[in-house]
Structure formats: C-alpha cells, structure tokens
Amino acid sequence: MTHFTPISAAIGGILIGLSAAWLWLTLGRVAGISGILGGITRAEAGWRLAFLAGLIGTPLLFALVGGTVAWRAPAASWPILIAAGLLVGFGTRLGSGCTSGHGVCGMARLSPRSIAATLTFMLTAALVVFAIRHGLGH
Amino acid sequence: MRRILAALVAGALFGLGLVISHMIDPLKVLGFLDIAGDWDPSLAFVMAGAIPAAVIGVALGHRTRHPLFARAFVQPPRQPVNARLLTGAALFGAGWGLAGYCPGPALAALGNGAPGTVIFVAAMLSGMAGFRWLSGGRSVHLGDPASPVSSRP
Numbered sequence: 001m002t003h004f005t006p007i008s009a010a011i012g013g014i015l016i017g018l019s020a021a022w023l024w025l026t027l028g029r030v031a032g033i034s035g036i037l038g039g040i041t042r043a044e045a046g047w048r049l050a051f052l053a054g055l056i057g058t059p060l061l062f063a064l065v066g067g068t069v070a071w072r073a074p075a076a077s078w079p080i081l082i083a084a085g086l087l088v089g090f091g092t093r094l095g096s097g098c099t100s101g102h103g104v105c106g107m108a109r110l111s112p113r114s115i116a117a118t119l120t121f122m123l124t125a126a127l128v129v130f131a132i133r134h135g136l137g138h
Numbered sequence: 139m140r141r142i143l144a145a146l147v148a149g150a151l152f153g154l155g156l157v158i159s160h161m162i163d164p165l166k167v168l169g170f171l172d173i174a175g176d177w178d179p180s181l182a183f184v185m186a187g188a189i190p191a192a193v194i195g196v197a198l199g200h201r202t203r204h205p206l207f208a209r210a211f212v213q214p215p216r217q218p219v220n221a222r223l224l225t226g227a228a229l230f231g232a233g234w235g236l237a238g239y240c241p242g243p244a245l246a247a248l249g250n251g252a253p254g255t256v257i258f259v260a261a262m263l264s265g266m267a268g269f270r271w272l273s274g275g276r277s278v279h280l281g282d283p284a285s286p287v288s289s290r291p
Binding site for chain 2: 003004009010012013015017018021023025030031033037046047048050051052057060067071072074078080081085087088089090091092096099100102106111113120121123125126127132133
C-alpha cells in the first residue's frame with residue numbers, strides 16, 4: 001500500500017531526534033507529545049502551546065509554500081476513529097507516554113520503562129492491524 | 139520569550155520531521171504495523187534516525203548543569219515497569235493500530251482539514267480529559283514524563 005522510503009524516513013527521523021535534543025538542552029523537557037499536550041492545563045502552558053504551534057503550523061506552512069505533504073485522512077470509519085482517539089488519549093496518559101516520549105526520548109535514555117512501553121504498544125498495534133487486515137472474515 | 143521561541147523551534151523541527159519522514163500519513167504508519175501484509179519498514183528507519191540524534195541531546199545534557207533557558211532538567215520519575223505502564227501502552231497501541239495515528243502525527247496533520255483527523259484529535263483530547271477526571275488530577279507524580287518535579291519560573 002505504501003512504498004519503503006528509507007532515506008526520507010531517516011532524514012525525517014533525525015529532525016525529530018534533533019527536536020527532542022533541542023527541547024532537552026534548552027528547556028530541560030522531554031519531547032513527548034502526549035505529555036506536552038496532556039499537561040497543558042496543568043502547568044506552564046506557554047512553552048507547550050508554542051511547541052504545539054510549531055508542530056501544527058510547520059506542515060501547514062510547508063504545504064502553503066508549495067511542498068508536498070502526504071497527510072492523507074485516516075481510512076477508518078468515524079466510530080472507529082472515535083474509539084481509536086479515546087484509546088490513544090487515555091492510554092498515553094495512563095502509560096505516561098507515546099511514540100515520541102517512550103519510543104524516541106525514553107529509548108535514547110535507555111529507560112527500562114520506555115523500552116517495555118515501546119515493545120508493548122508496537123506489539124498491540126501490530127496485533128490490531130493483523131486482526132483487521134488478515135483476521136476473521138478475510 | 140526565549141523559552142517560547144525555543145519551544146516553537148522544537149515543535150517546528152518535529153513537525154518538519156513528520157512531514158519529511160511521511161509519518162504524517164496514517165496509512166504509511168499502518169503499512170509499518172502490517173507485518174503480515176505488504177510491509178513498509180520505513181518507520182523503523184525513522185526511529186533509527188531519531189534515537190541517535192536524541193542520544194546526542196541526552197549526552198550533551200550530562201555535560202551541562204542546567205538547560206540553556208531553565209533551572210533544571212525535568213527528569214521523568216524513576217519507577218519500575220508496572221501494570222499501569224503496560225496497560226496504558228497496550229491501550230495506546232490498540233488505538234494506534236485502529237487509526238494509524240499517534241499523538242504527534244495526528245496533531246501535525248490537523249492542517250489537512252480532513253474531518254477524520256479532527257474527529258480523532260477531539261476523541262484523543264477527550265480520552266486525556268477522561269483520564270484526568272478518573273485519576274482526580276493526582277497523576278502529577280505518578281509517572282508523567284512532562285510533569286514538573288520542581289517549581290520553576
């Protein structure tokens with residue numbers, strides 16, 4: 001369905017890692033999106049909002065200046081998207097992180113918790129995709 | 139002001155990384171998660187690029203007393219691997235597999251104007267709010283990597 005793009009993936013990944021390094025060295029904060037978003041009503045809304053503005057605004061700006069942004073809409077139905085969003089929101093708060101906080105920042109710190117969390121969400125996500133695409137009814 | 143600009147730069151770098159790596163495309167992410175199908179290993183290369191770059195940040199951080207624009211590094215609380223962590227990760231993984239969105243790409247893709255993306259983000263925010271409500275707002279020191287451990291300006 002999609003093509004393997006190792007070069008652009010690695011370059012994009014390096015930028016994400018540099019973002020995490022930069023936020024750590026300037027503000028001493030972990031670049032975990034769920035943590036930045038989830039903590040916004042609790043403490044220090046200023047830098048959190050600025051980070052989110054950069055995150056949301058940059059793809060928009062990239063598209064406005066003529067760049068190609070592959071931001072296809074999700075393929076799932078609305079009820080599934082609602083369930084998925086609830087699970088992602090609740091799960092990332094319960095599990096203290098998501099793909100960025102655990103998968104990138106936590107892995108970079110070799111945190112046992114982040115390694116365990118990353119293996120867990122990768123596995124359950126793969127199992128859900130398997131069930132949908134190759135499971136019962138296929 | 140410096141703190142705001144620094145955070146803006148970090149968010150912009152993150153968003154640009156998601157655009158260039160195509161992780162802003164939920165179908166691309168599902169292509170990685172679909173190991174039994176027409177597997178697209180690109181996301182593994184994103185991680186392989188991101189983690190070493192983040193390691194440089196961690197290593198440089200060890201050599202400085204405090205961040206450039208803050209008094210202290212906010213370390214995630216040290217806790218063991220516990221049921222709460224693994225349950226949360228499993229629930230998150232299930233949602234990720236259903237939609238192909240994790241929090242970063244979902245927010246970054248809001249500019250696409252697609253109703254599906256907006257619905258997912260609204261539900262995600264509701265899930266976060268629901269968690270806060272259930273935990274009675276006492277989750278601050280229970281393992282939130284972004285919660286402050288000391289008062290700062």
